[in-house]
Amino acid sequence: MPAATNGVRSPGVQHPARSPQTEERLAARHVPFAFEPNLPLTELRDVEGNQVRRSEHRAPEEMVERFAEQMRNGAVFPAIVVNDRRELVDGNTRWAAARRNRRSTIAAYVCADLTALRARALSVELNQSHGLSMTQDEIRAFVESAVEEGQLPDTQAYGRMTGTKPRTLRRWLAASDFRKRAGREGFAAEQISSLSESVQVALHQVRLRSAFLRVTHLAIDAQMTAASAKALVRDVNAAPSETEALEILRTARETRSEEIRAIAAGFRLMPRKSLGSAPHIAGLLRFDAEDLVDVAPEKQLVAMSRMRELHARLGAAIEQATAKWPQGDGTRQTALSK
Amino acid sequence: MNEREPTPNDLPADNATRIAIFDAMSEAAREGATALTLGELHDRVIARLRVLVPRELHNVGEREYVSDKAEVCRAAGLLDDVSGERLALTATPPQVRFPDERIRDYPAGLEQARERLDVVNSRLRESHFNVCNVIPSTADAPDSPAFRRLVASMREHGFWEHAAIYRSVDGTVIDGRARRAAAEEAGIDVEWFTFRSEPDRIDARRRDTPLQRLLVALDANATRLTDDDRRHACDAVATVAGRPWDAIAADLSVTRVWRSVRPRAYVPRFQVKLVPLQAGDQPRIHVTTDGRVMVRSLLEAAGLADYKANRLWEYVPWEMGKSDRSGGPKARFARIADLAHGIPTMLADRRSTRPRLKVEPGWDQICVWLEERSSEQGRPSGAEHDEAG
Numbered sequence: 237m238p239a240a241t242n243g244v245r246s247p248g249v250q251h252p253a254r255s256p257q258t259e260e261r262l263a264a265r266h267v268p269f270a271f272e273p274n275l276p277l278t279e280l281r282d283v284e285g286n287q288v289r290r291s292e293h294r295a296p297e298e299m300v301e302r303f304a305e306q307m308r309n310g311a312v313f314p315a316i317v318v319n320d321r322r323e324l325v326d327g328n329t330r331w332a333a334a335r336r337n338r339r340s341t342i343a344a345y346v347c348a349d350l351t352a353l354r355a356r357a358l359s360v361e362l363n364q365s366h367g368l369s370m371t372q373d374e375i376r377a378f379v380e381s382a383v384e385e386g387q388l389p390d391t392q393a394y395g396r397m398t399g400t401k402p403r404t405l406r407r408w409l410a411a412s413d414f415r416k417r418a419g420r421e422g423f424a425a426e427q428i429s430s431l432s433e434s435v436q437v438a439l440h441q442v443r444l445r446s447a448f449l450r451v452t453h454l455a456i457d458a459q460m461t462a463a464s465a466k467a468l469v470r471d472v473n474a475a476p477s478e479t480e481a482l483e484i485l486r487t488a489r490e491t492r493s494e495e496i497r498a499i500a501a502g503f504r505l506m507p508r509k510s511l512g513s514a515p516h517i518a519g520l521l522r523f524d525a526e527d528l529v530d531v532a533p534e535k536q537l538v539a540m541s542r543m544r545e546l547h548a549r550l551g552a553a554i555e556q557a558t559a560k561w562p563q564g565d566g567t568r569q570t571a572l573s574k
Numbered sequence: 575m576n577e578r579e580p581t582p583n584d585l586p587a588d589n590a591t592r593i594a595i596f597d598a599m600s601e602a603a604r605e606g607a608t609a610l611t612l613g614e615l616h617d618r619v620i621a622r623l624r625v626l627v628p629r630e631l632h633n634v635g636e637r638e639y640v641s642d643k644a645e646v647c648r649a650a651g652l653l654d655d656v657s658g659e660r661l662a663l664t665a666t667p668p669q670v671r672f673p674d675e676r677i678r679d680y681p682a683g684l685e686q687a688r689e690r691l692d693v694v695n696s697r698l699r700e701s702h703f704n705v706c707n708v709i710p711s712t713a714d715a716p717d718s719p720a721f722r723r724l725v726a727s728m729r730e731h732g733f734w735e736h737a738a739i740y741r742s743v744d745g746t747v748i749d750g751r752a753r754r755a756a757a758e759e760a761g762i763d764v765e766w767f768t769f770r771s772e773p774d775r776i777d778a779r780r781r782d783t784p785l786q787r788l789l790v791a792l793d794a795n796a797t798r799l800t801d802d803d804r805r806h807a808c809d810a811v812a813t814v815a816g817r818p819w820d821a822i823a824a825d826l827s828v829t830r831v832w833r834s835v836r837p838r839a840y841v842p843r844f845q846v847k848l849v850p851l852q853a854g855d856q857p858r859i860h861v862t863t864d865g866r867v868m869v870r871s872l873l874e875a876a877g878l879a880d881y882k883a884n885r886l887w888e889y890v891p892w893e894m895g896k897s898d899r900s901g902g903p904k905a906r907f908a909r910i911a912d913l914a915h916g917i918p919t920m921l922a923d924r925r926s927t928r929p930r931l932k933v934e935p936g937w938d939q940i941c942v943w944l945e946e947r948s949s950e951q952g953r954p955s956g957a958e959h960d961e962a963g
Binding site for chain 1: 585587588589590591621624625626627628629630632671673675685688689692695696699776779780782783833837840842844845887888889890891892893895916
């Protein structure tokens with residue numbers, strides 16, 4: 237509901253400092269505002285927290301100089317945005333440029349009844365739509381702090397506001413929720429930060445409290461990758477009972493015991509050689525027998541020789557696995573085999 | 575609530591942080607913890623500070639910032655040391671600037687209450703909550719004796735001007751549905767409420783939230799609504815908002831003064847010099863140092879009546895302000911460059927629609943004067959810049 241106050245009378249004539257883009261955003265957020273073409277600079281208040289930007293990004297010197305030069309040469313800039321206490325919401329560079337030119341007034345949108353949180357959200361949105369966009373870190377800090385303050389994590393709305401994909405926002409929020417949850421359960425900040433963000437997001441999906449505690453300990457101790465954490469969490473959540481879920485975790489810890497001991501001693505185990513072979517086996521499994529023998533005549537001899545060699549090696553591997561692996565008969569499917 | 579006369583920049587720049595600390599301590603006190611260690615205070619206030627002062631926390635460090643500000647609050651008399659290293663509130667609250675520019679004592683929880691009400695209003699808007707659907711109207715039963723009496727009264731006396739109906743910006747009638755329906759049936763025009771001034775209109779718009787509409791509807795119909803009606807309306811809001819009505823009512827109570835004050839109206843006062851229309855004339859045209867003209871003074875200098883400018887506002891952007899050389903009412907100011915372009919366009923349009931129209935010579939004098947001033951000033955204004963920071 238834009239205010240038709242000073243500066244406009246008909247659609248054809250508009251004050252040059254009015255910004256339809258800003259007015260549209262204010263109206264969309266149901267922020268009542270009045271356009272004030274001549275707000276005295278002395279009325280503006282520089283208070284802590286008016287800006288979501290961190291200081292190194294705030295009103296960069298060269299940008300201020302450029303704006304000031306343009307102002308001196310008659311350019312009219314879009315109005316800045318202030319709250320009804322004349323505290324700046326958006327327009328640091330324009331304000332700085334106006335002060336540099338010793339101007340006495342500046343055009344401003346005076347927004348009524350903005351809470352600190354709404355002012356912050358508005359500041360983020362306006363910053364993203366013009367001038368120097370906020371960095372990912374700044375956006376993330378804002379989104380996380382807003383949610384921490386009890387705001388609803390509407391990722392679509394925040395995505396629109398910040399220009400960040402809703403999927404990315406959901407990942408940030410899940411990781412943030414995990415950190416809070418783990419903190420409440422007594423995990424130290426250093427332990428939590430040793431987990432990658434993807435692992436944190438995966439672990440946050442665990443529903444049972446007892447399972448969450450164990451799987452988080454395991455992920456920290458074994459420095460699990462995101463893929464293995466996701467697979468383990470999937471199995472734990474799919475377990476028909478808490479006892480079964482905890483059994484899965486007990487087995488997983490046993491399986492990784494060697495790795496956990498090595499990490500605790502300050503070492504990391506060498507990567508397993510199967511990391512290289514597993515994708516090739518998975519690749520071969522995509523082919524039926526007919527596919528494997530569909531070979532050009534001139535290459536059939538070589539192909540036959542390789543398949544025989546492969547057959548022999550796989551046979552030997554299966555024999556060894558049957559003898560050594562506890563679930564080597566292949567009848568038990570758990571997280572360990574994934 | 576104590577009040578002080580407004581003084582520019584009377585409040586410290588870190589006032590929002592002081593208030594956040596005060597709120598955190600007040601909440602702890604309500605929970606029975608009347609004194610907190612610095613660490614406990616940090617844990618209670620840091621989430622709020624991350625929203626309020628992200629830049630300062632980033633630059634100083636979270637622990638250091640909270641520690642510094644606790645010290646500031648102690649120096650300002652808001653906090654006091656008790657039992658070793660614990661901090662407690664004193665009887666002195668922080669202060670806050672209300673929208674009317676007055677500085678008052680800060681009522682504990684005001685900021686969070688405002689934010690919670692914001693959330694409630696957002697949810698009501700998102701769900702297209704219409705207060706008219708939850709408040710019964712006499713118009714709901716057109717055959718009822720009450721409505722028939724209203725129609726008969728309209729036919730007898732017409733629509734009472736003093737009972738004009740207020741229509742919101744979006745056209746919603748919150749109070750007066752029965753009068754509107756009765757007027758329609760009686761075939762008479764509805765008296766719509768009009769604001770006496772622009773500040774009145776802006777203030778009404780500021781307060782026009784879904785919750786405010788509910789309060790208006792409940793209060794305006796207080797004599798005819800039953801307790802059940804009121805409870806039904808409040809429960810409907812609570813259901814959409816996802817909060818108990820008692821909690822919403824408590825927030826409304828905390829924010830009552832804040833919501834009811836009226837933001838200070840502002841009229842800029844321009845520094846001007848007086849300029850003659852022609853050499854030898856008395857200097858009477860008010861021109862600001864940055865090339866804006868008080869249009870009324872320009873027309874008067876050219877011997878034109880004030881109302882002649884009315885057509886002009888469709889062609890020239892203007893600003894309201896006062897001149898420091900006259901004690902008169904607010905007047906419209908326009909940039910010389912915009913007038914130099916807008917007035918000839920207006921005159922050309924008028925001549926094209928009415929070819930035999932005689933244009934007062936004063937306009938030509940004004941055009942000559944504007945042309946001279948424009949060329950003195952150099953480049954015209956209005957070069958918009960679409961990148962801003």
